[in-house]
Amino acid sequence: QVQLVESGGGLVQAGGSLRLSCAASGRTFSRYGMGWFRQAPGKEREFVAAISWSGGRTNYADSVKGRFTISRDNAKNTVYLQMNSLNPEDTAVYYCAAETAWGRGSTTAGQYEYWGQGTQVTVSS
16 A cells, blocks of 8 residues: 655746655555656646656656656655646646556556545646
8 A cells, every 4th residue: 555645736937846746655665656647627637757666767748848857766755746847738736646566657547556635736827
């Protein structure tokens, strides 16, 4: 069982930055691929970024490439999402998720077993 708690969301102006954190419980965090997804009002949940269990492989949605960076600190059981050059289209609830064991950072939500409650990110124009 893995419990995930996101933090770091908030209100930011267009062009600004935020860093989301996701703290995981359990001693097996290092075995899980981790991902970030987001859901805007009236839209389906979409993939944002993912990182493999080892941290050696990352995946990004085209819409965030070059602006967002995912990283992990296994010693702290935490995964991060650094978001730069934010624009109003990035406004959404952001969810952290843990993939199946030894995951490679899938882009597919169905590959993720555990989900956090989400943190709101609002970008004003």
